[in-house]
Amino acid sequence: MVSGGWTEQLDMSGKPVLHYFMGRGRAEAIRILLGAAGVEFEEKFYKTKEEYDKLVQSGDLLFQQVPMLEIDGMKLVQTRAILSYIAGKYNLYGADLKERACIDMYVEGAVDLAALVLSYFFLPECDKEKQRNLMKERAWKRYFPVYNKALEGKEFLVGNKLSWADVYLLDDILQLEEFHPDILEKFANLQAFKKRMQEIPTIKKFLQPGGQRQPMADDVYISTVKKLVFS
Incomplete structure (x- = not known):
């Protein structure tokens, strides 16, 4: 376990959990990469200021920002750090x-x-x-x-x-x-x-209707982000 609280142990038998808002934003690249890797994952969507403030105050967000991905006993933040971990774990990061x-x-x-x-x-x-x-x-x-x-x-x-x-x-x-x-x-x-x-079968599955790909940002998503992050 790494000190600081942001990598506290999780249930290793569970699926990865992606924490974000109900929309694409910076989390969409994480969703599609998990999809391409064939990884089933769950999502925790933040819709109210109270929910989001509770997450920030928990100390799990190293820089007080989402997305956050719970995976392999860690709570990873920063989009490209998350993506590079997924890529390395699932052999999507080159041969050398x-x-x-x-x-x-x-x-x-x-x-x-x-x-x-x-x-x-x-x-x-x-x-x-x-x-x-x-x-x-x-x-x-x-x-x-x-x-x-x-x-x-x-x-x-x-x-x-x-x-x-x-x-x-x-x-x-x-x-x-x-x-x-x-x-x-x-x-x-x-x-x-x-x-x-x-x-590619895994990507095709992710992109199909009813999958985990989020729609283009709408007024609800934009207002939610502004309320939770910028207010």
Whole structure:
């Protein structure tokens, strides 16, 4: 057990438990990676200020922020720390240090692109159209050309084996398509990649209706986050 309370022992026989709000946000990448790994998990959604304040006051959140994932006797926080643990545990983090470094680079690019989507929902209405256009511009000019080239003649980004970089990129693509259905029209390799990824049984199961993928943020989700986190 690590000192500080944030890794107190849990029921090792239980499923991982993801703590977040009832929406995508920073937790969606964790959901889809667990799904891709074929891991069944439960979720604890925070809907009231009292519930969330109780979690913060418990000391379980190292930096007083969600998401938090209870797994393997730990209470992990910080999204990328959670994701890298899942990736390492379920063999989605490359074969050696060089592959891991490449995976990290591709993930960081996908994180930057995802940030444009995450911030969109909390912008003033007058700035949203500009942000929508920026998503497409950055995808087309900065990020997608890199991923499209990396996938030339390959099924996956690194080592020709599924990694968390592939899963994160797929999540980016799916979310961007909700704003711009033509987002992949210039990128044949990414179109083929998306199709392959969606046919992987564990990912297909996660994405199907009734699965644990959350819908696009709505007014209820946005107001909940603002009330619980920013008030």
